Amino acid sequence: MSAQPVPTTAEPKAVPLPASDAEAVSPGPAASAATPRRVALVTGANRGIGLEICRQLAAEGVRVLLSGRSAPAVTEAARRLASEGLDVEAVVLDVTDPRSIQAAADGIGHRHGRLDILVNNAAIRVEPYGCGPSAQPLALWHQTFATNLFGVVAVTQAMLPLLRRSPAARIVNVSSLLASLGTHSDPASYAYSDMFKSLPAYSASKSAVNAWTVHLAYELRETGIKVNAVHPGYTRTDMNEGAGELEPGQGALTSVRMALLGPDGPTGQYVHMGRQIPW
Ligand SMILES: NC(=O)c1ccc[n+]([C@@H]2O[C@H](COP(=O)([O-])OP(=O)(O)OC[C@H]3O[C@@H](n4cnc5c(N)ncnc54)[C@H](OP(=O)(O)O)[C@@H]3O)[C@@H](O)[C@H]2O)c1
Numbered sequence: 001m002s003a004q005p006v007p008t009t010a011e012p013k014a015v016p017l018p019a020s021d022a023e024a025v026s027p028g029p030a031a032s033a034a035t036p037r038r039v040a041l042v043t044g045a046n047r048g049i050g051l052e053i054c055r056q057l058a059a060e061g062v063r064v065l066l067s068g069r070s071a072p073a074v075t076e077a078a079r080r081l082a083s084e085g086l087d088v089e090a091v092v093l094d095v096t097d098p099r100s101i102q103a104a105a106d107g108i109g110h111r112h113g114r115l116d117i118l119v120n121n122a123a124i125r126v127e128p129y130g131c132g133p134s135a136q137p138l139a140l141w142h143q144t145f146a147t148n149l150f151g152v153v154a155v156t157q158a159m160l161p162l163l164r165r166s167p168a169a170r171i172v173n174v175s176s177l178l179a180s181l182g183t184h185s186d187p188a189s190y191a192y193s194d195m196f197k198s199l200p201a202y203s204a205s206k207s208a209v210n211a212w213t214v215h216l217a218y219e220l221r222e223t224g225i226k227v228n229a230v231h232p233g234y235t236r237t238d239m240n241e242g243a244g245e246l247e248p249g250q251g252a253l254t255s256v257r258m259a260l261l262g263p264d265g266p267t268g269q270y271v272h273m274g275r276q277i278p279w
Pocket residue numbers: 004006043044045046047048049050067068069070073093094095096120121122123124147151174175176177231232233234235236237238239240244
């Protein structure tokens with residue numbers, strides 16, 4: 001089986017963020033005597049990029065709620081980070097289960113009273129590589145969208161009341177370069193290839209996440225809540241059988257950066273390492 005085709009060496013031309021936006025990223029420790037420690041929820045965080053997002057946010061002084069669908073897995077992952085001296089709490093959260101989502105929201109509300117950062121990271125890639133869209137079973141599309149899109153929408157809607165209690169909440173939707181319709185449809189692009197087209201259901205689910213990002217950012221434009229989509233980079237994780245180009249810690253950087261955006265940072269954008277990607 002080949003790897004997930006996200007060649008960072010051949011990425012589309014990215015538009016740099018305005019200098020003010022780049023400078024607005026504030027990676028310094030969150031807590032001070034005057035400012036309460038920020039609280040972040042990361043979905044699908046027991047392994048892969050999500051685990052590294054938790055590690056990096058906690059290292060920045062954020063109280064991290066490390067969530068996943070398996071209680072033993074999140075307990076073990078949180079224990080590992082806690083053993084490194086990081087402030088991490090395990091939360092059981094299956095993004096496809098409405099009762100699990102509501103229980104998580106209720107628990108966070110009870111224990112923390114608000115949420116400052118939501119990173120929608122959980123996703124699946126269940127289709128085999130290279131199966132054309134005309135031949136893919138519909139069940140595979142349902143399964144993919146249940147986690148990758150409906151999970152994002154459901155978790156975000158459930159957490160929004162808590163996010164609205166934050167003075168400056170941030171929502172980071174972990175998308176993919178495979179979501180980019182601009183690159184997919186350009187015959188002159190490297191993405192106009194069998195390799196880049198090999199995961200239609202996964203790619204379409206991430207394009208839909210991008211659309212959700214744009215619509216939600218618009219709805220929340222007058223609030224302090226910023227909503228952005230990110231491409232983490234082609235990263236060595238279980239999702240692509242360890243075939244990526246980046247280490248998981250590098251794959252976490254863009255999400256962490258967008259989670260810690262300052263007040264002048266962008267909203268409604270699709271970015272990788274501080275640069276915009278064509279939709
Ligand atoms: N790796 C790459 O090259 C790459 C490139 C572009 C975008 N991305 C995106 O980056 C994000 C992280 O991917 P990754 O590479 O770290 O993948 P991964 O190693 O396969 O990890 C996926 C995580 O999602 C969790 N998950 C799956 N279904 C879930 C559900 N129903 N509820 C809660 N958690 C669930 C998994 O939990 P279990 O352990 O319980 O299965 C796991 O913790 C994803 O959004 C992915 O699409 C990755």
